[in-house]
Amino acid sequence: MKTNIFTWPKLHQGKLLLTLLAATGLTIAASFIGELKTWQQLDSFDIVGEFAASLMALFWLWLLMISRPRGKVTNLLLIGTSLYWLTTWLDLLDEFIRYPNTRIFAWLESLPVPIGMVLISIGLVHWLAEQQHINRQLAQREHFQREHSLIDAVTQLYNARYFMLQLTRELELHQLQQKPLSVAIVDIDHFADFNRQYGMLAGDNCLRNLAGMIELGLRQQDLACRLANDRFVMLLPDTDTDAAQNIVARLLKQELLKQEQLSTSAEVSVTTAVLEWDEQETAADLMARLSLHLDWHKRCRYAADQGVA
Numbered sequence: 001m002k003t004n005i006f007t008w009p010k011l012h013q014g015k016l017l018l019t020l021l022a023a024t025g026l027t028i029a030a031s032f033i034g035e036l037k038t039w040q041q042l043d044s045f046d047i048v049g050e051f052a053a054s055l056m057a058l059f060w061l062w063l064l065m066i067s068r069p070r071g072k073v074t075n076l077l078l079i080g081t082s083l084y085w086l087t088t089w090l091d092l093l094d095e096f097i098r099y100p101n102t103r104i105f106a107w108l109e110s111l112p113v114p115i116g117m118v119l120i121s122i123g124l125v126h127w128l129a130e131q132q133h134i135n136r137q138l139a140q141r142e143h144f145q146r147e148h149s150l151i152d153a154v155t156q157l158y159n160a161r162y163f164m165l166q167l168t169r170e171l172e173l174h175q176l177q178q179k180p181l182s183v184a185i186v187d188i189d190h191f192a193d194f195n196r197q198y199g200m201l202a203g204d205n206c207l208r209n210l211a212g213m214i215e216l217g218l219r220q221q222d223l224a225c226r227l228a229n230d231r232f233v234m235l236l237p238d239t240d241t242d243a244a245q246n247i248v249a250r251l252l253k254q255e256l257l258k259q260e261q262l263s264t265s266a267e268v269s270v271t272t273a274v275l276e277w278d279e280q281e282t283a284a285d286l287m288a289r290l291s292l293h294l295d296w297h298k299r300c301r302y303a304a305d306q307g308v309a
């Protein structure tokens with residue numbers, strides 16, 4: 001967003017008016033007590049220098065007022081910068097008015113600067129602490145959002161949390177409409193071994209390939225999500241077990257997994273399970289049953305593999 005430096009500093013307008021009032025008071029006091037210099041006594045270089053310094057200090061004060069919220073840090077910075085600006089203002093007046101040789105004007109010209117600088121320095125230290133606190137909060141918020149995001153970072157599919165939300169919603173709808181609904185699960189076999197042999201990056205590629213394959217093979221109304229690790233789950237609305245089994249069989253016939261074989265010369269196989277929702281079941285019950293079903297399929301498959309070997 002573009003900063004508009006001409007915004008009126010509503011939050012700090014009282015302090016701005018007070019500072020301008022103090023400058024006006026000092027100007028009136030100086031012109032009453034002091035003596036106006038003649039044209040010959042004016043030094044144009046000094047005037048330009050003092051004017052620029054005063055203008056810049058006033059600009060800093062303005063920037064602080066339009067950008068800072070109310071609070072202790074802001075007060076320190078504003079008081080410090082105001083004192084600094086008032087001194088530069090007296091220095092500028094000094095170019096036109098000769099002040100009487102009184103202590104008070106000598107102090108007014110010299111004392112506010114160090115006091116202002118000290119206040120600004122304390123304010124800046126607090127500002128740093130405030131900024132670190134804000135940065136920590138932002139980092140925590142970003143971490144929270146990443147943790148609670150509904151998208152899986154590796155495959156860009158929706159994650160388990162999103163799946164459960166959608167499943168719960170669909171079950172309510174299907175209960176009303178009395179239509180069948182199925183869920184399917186796909187799990188890569190021996191994926192830990194694959195990772196160990198070919199590395200995590202190849203493992204990530206394998207997950208992405210499988211995710212792409214599942215997404216390509218599904219219908220528009222279906223939803224595929226990464227459940228966890230090497231497990232993907234599908235929600236198939238208005239679909240009975242036979243139709244669901246056909247869909248899963250069709251998508252596993254695709255060539256994408258073979259690409260993985262080409263790049264790593266690895267054999268990638270998957271185990272699947274398909275279940276139709278029983279109307280009495282909650283989303284959690286259905287998922288628990290699906291998981292048990294998959295584990296049973298895996299055990300049978302591995303037992304059969306060992307038998308063959």
Ligand SMILES: Nc1nc2c(ncn2[C@@H]2O[C@H](COP(=O)(O)OP(=O)(O)OP(=O)(O)O)[C@@H](O)[C@H]2O)c(=O)[nH]1
Pocket residue numbers: 154187188189190191192193195199200201202203204207228229230298
């Ligand atoms: N490359 C990669 N690996 C992951 C990721 N998430 C989990 N894993 C790995 O996936 C593996 C899952 O291990 P298991 O649950 O034992 O699965 P498995 O080795 O396929 O065993 P079975 O399912 O019994 O065949 C673990 O080694 C995890 O480190 C990921 O995002 N990328």
